[in-house]
Amino acid sequence: MSSLHSEELLAQVSALPALPGVYRYFDKDGAVLYVGKAKNLKKRVSTYFQREQGGTRIGHMIGQIASMQTTVVRSEAEALLLENNLIKALSPRYNILFRDDKSYPYLKITALPARLPSVPSPQPQAATYPRVAYYRGAVEKKHRYFGPFPSAWAVKESILLLQKVFRLRTCEDTVFSNRTRPCLLYQIKRCSGPCVNYIEPAAYAEDVLNAERFLDGETAEVLKGLQDRMMEHAERLEFEQAAELRNQMSALSTVLHQQTVDNVSDKDVDVLAVKVQGGRACVNLAMVRGGRHLGDRAYFPTHVEDAVALQAADVEGEGGAVQQPVEVQVLEAFIAQHYIDIPVPPTLITSEPVGKPLLDALSSQSGSRLTAVHNPREQRRQWLEMAQKNAGLQLARLLAEEGSQQARTRALVDALDLAPDELENFRIECFDISHTAGESTQASCVVFHHHKMQNSEYRRYKIEGITPGDDYAAMRQVLTRRYIKFAQAEPEVLQSPDDGQAVTADAKAAEPDAQAVADALVAPATPATARMPDLVLVDGGKGQVSMAKSVFETLGLDIGLIVGVEKGEGRKVGLEELVFADGRHKATLARDSAALMLVAQIRDEAHRFAITGMRAARAKVRVGGSKLEEIPGVGPKKRASLLQRFGGIRGVAAASVDDIAKADGISRELAEEIYRALR
Incomplete structure (x- = not known):
């Protein structure tokens, strides 16, 4: 195996210290392959280069190693945290990797003022009456934030609950300051009307504190406080105020009954269940905050099979360590990556046992003791069973969708008589033009690859220098800009009109200008990750296909890649016809054809992406x-x-x-x- 690697790399491996640390492998292009941790760097890393791995996954990865970096740390806990920080930052090819999702929403209650006015002001101040709101982003210490919540829906449900029970305002400060009469929320008893002095500052502040205590899980204390206040009003014969508190208690009791909180001792808990099947995995995270089950969210890691194979090599490098089941590996990878950036609750309920080193590392990072319960009882067991069931359902849905998309890809390849090298790498790019009466023309390009839409590769193009409303010129411009880097023709060909046809001033403006052509031809070679698609879809019939054909001929590209999606009779969905640039007859696919379903899916996504870009550009101009x-x-x-x-x-x-x-x-x-x- 050593013959596959440079003497410099092997010397670096031989010189490694017998200390804990983290190592990174890179290929010849500098792309990171794998990040691992070790109690003993020399022992662990040497294992990779001393044994013959044959045609295994490990052998394939090791054969790609061109360089290595290591970092020595003081302890295994430090190595674990550094490893997962690097995994999130570098996205290695052979590590279990979860999508970096920092989009958790919070419920925000703005801060109460340090001193409340003794009597209501003729013009109420927004700062006197805190606001409850849906929030994403960095937190500020002066306000209260509750969460994170698993979804926007969970936050909005909680806000609705607070409106029903505590009648807190949700309006923006600017709206609050300009009210002269109560809004509709006051009329339907969802707000106490602080904007028009319908509630005293002290009473509103009491409602705010009760709402915060409720979200913290102190429901019994809130109910007792409301009951005491109700009795005080009743003793003073203030029956109207007592009735308001009675209604508030009734609403809160109803909410608690609906939430079925049987064990309020668990105020903040995360429930984690993992399911592995068919080479894919799902981790379902359910959140309990303030004793209330807020819902769950499913996560699907990548590179599971590769990482499991490499973990076996890591175990060998540890000299006698036991390899963990794949479920444990996936779950620990999720916990380590997920809780690096966000607060970790004091208790985790898990479907698989979690190692003590991981818990110790997270406890050290958070500054508080963290416990993980593997075999829970009573209410906790119900939460875990619910999470396990949802993990299974979500994974089954993913596998079904992936199978369906693969079948659609295969059906389209067969229908168009294409012969891609690998079906997995079959790539489609689709273009659409959108504008409103010529205003704010935008072109979209969406990408279908690996049997799914690749949102991160979508692109929008601002179209300029054409006659407003000229879709053909817009298509010419976007295709030229997109594919000029793949041009195979000579510079003088690219800079001249095609086929000697009459070219309008607008069409000339849409052609590749001399500077753009020169830049494309003298630029470094296109990266290996960028390549021509196997199929180029344009939303339109003969006209748009002819324009696309003209661009490809000018650039010296294969016109056989171009297919137009022409609307059928009456522009009805399911009656679309495929128009080919290379002279083939139109193709009409059956309405229930899997190939047509895929074409329609991609075409509709290109249309949606173009429309949203156009509307945003138009709104920007108008406002x-x-x-x-x-x-x-x-x-x-x-x-x-x-x-x-x-x-x-x-x-x-x-x-x-x-x-x-x-x-x-x-x-x-x-x-x-x-x-x-x-x-």
């Missing part, structure tokens, strides 16, 4: 959002926050510096800059 973009320090997120808060550019322009500074992510200095720039 004047571009004015904000020109201000240094105002990026897309801050611009969206301002426009949402104030309802458009006019609202931002009319706002004071203090109001602008209250928007998420806007500092006082930036607010002053925005105020000056818009006046």
Whole structure:
């Protein structure tokens, strides 16, 4: 095996210390292959290079190793944390890898003021009456945040619950400050009307504190407090106020009954169940917060089989260690990667036993003791059984969908008489044009690869320099820009009109200009990951296909890749026909054809992606959002926050510096800059 690797690499392996640490393997292109940890770096890494692995997965990976990096640490716990930080950062090819998802939503309650006014102000101040809101992003210490929640739906359900029981406001501060009469939420008893002084600040503050205690799981204390207040009002013959508290208690009791909280001693718990089948795995995470089961979320790792094979080699390198079952490996990988960036609850309920080193590492990182329960009882067992059932259902759904998509891919390849090298790598790119009466023309390109849509590879193209509404010129421009890097023709051919046909000024503007061609031809070779698709779909009939054919002939590319999706009679779904650029007759597929279903799926996704881009561009022009973009320090997120808060550019322009500074992510200095720039 050593003959496959350079002397420099083997010397580096021989010089490794017998200390704990983390190692990374790289291929000849510098791409990371694998990240591993070891109690003894020298012993573990040497194992890979001393044994003949043949044609196994391990052997395939080891044969690709061109270089290595190592980091020595003080303990196994440090090695474990560093390993998983690197896995998340580098996305190695042979590690179990979970998608980095930081999109957990929170429920936010803004801070109560340090001092409440003794009497209501004639003009209520928004800061006096905290707001409950759905929130994503970085947290601020002055506000209260509850969560994370598994989904946006769970947050919104909790907000609705707080509105029903505690009648807290949800409106933006700018809306609150401009109310002269109560809104609809007050009429349907979802808000106590603080914007028009229908509730005293002290009473509203009491409702806020009760809502926070309820979300913390202190339901018994909240109910007792409400009952005590009700009795006090009744003794003072304040029956109307007592009735309000009675209704509040009734609503809270109803909510608690619906939530079926049988064991409120478990305030914050995560329930983790893993299921492995058919080379795929699913980890189902259920969240319990404040004693309430908030729902769950499924995660599907990649590279499971490769990582399991390599873990066997790691065990050999440990000299007598026992290899973990694949379920344990997947679960521990999830826990290590998932809780690196987010708070970990004090208790985990797991379907598989979790190693003590992992728990110790996470406890050390979080600063609090973490426990994992493998064989729970009573309420905990019910939660785990529910999570296990959902993991099985989600994995079965994934396997069914993958099988269906593979069948559709195969059906399309057969229907078009294509012969890809590997069905798994069959790649389709689809284009669509969208505009409103010529305004804000956008072209979209969506990618289908590995039997599914690849959202990260989608691209939008802003189309300029054409006659508004000229879809043919727009298609010519986007195809040229997309595929010029694959051009095989000579520069002078690329810079001249095709076939001597008359070319309008707009068409010329859409052709590859001389500088773009020169840049494409002198640029370094296209990376190995970029390649021509096996099929290019364009949304349109003969006209769009002819334009695509013209572009491909100009660039010296294979016109046999182009297929147009032409709407059928009456533009009805299921009656589409396929138009070919290479002269073949139109193809009409059966309405229940798996191939047509795949074509329609990809075409509809291209249309959706183009429409959303066009609408965003149009809205930006109409509301004047571009004015904000020109201000240094105002990026897309801050611009969206301002426009949402104030309802458009006019609202931002009319706002004071203090109001602008209250928007998420806007500092006082930036607010002053925005105020000056818009006046």
